[in-house]
Amino acid sequence: MSKKARLALAIVIVEAALAGLWWNLILYGMENPDRVTADFQQVIGQTMGTAMGALLGLGLLLYFVAARNDRKAIEGRLRR
Secondary structure: OOHHHHHHHHHHHHHHHHHHHHHHHHHHHHHOOOOOOOOHHHHHHHHHHHHHHHHHHHHHHHHHHHHHHHHHHHHHHHHO
16 A cells, blocks of 8 residues: 555544544533533634644645655666
8 A cells, every 4th residue: 555545544534533523522512501611612613623624734745745755666666
């Protein structure tokens, strides 16, 4: 499995985990309105959205690095 594929799989798994955490936090806020603040859903939305967006942006940069490393590895094998 190439480095690009492994990275893409890892990003998908981490993003899915963050989405699951987001979903659980929102459900907690809806089930326990007396235990959370009035702006709970806005804060959770901003925080989790920022975390997921930052991870996706970092993943895109890492994807290009992995593609370059895959290309260098293939070139190295062809030279031998």
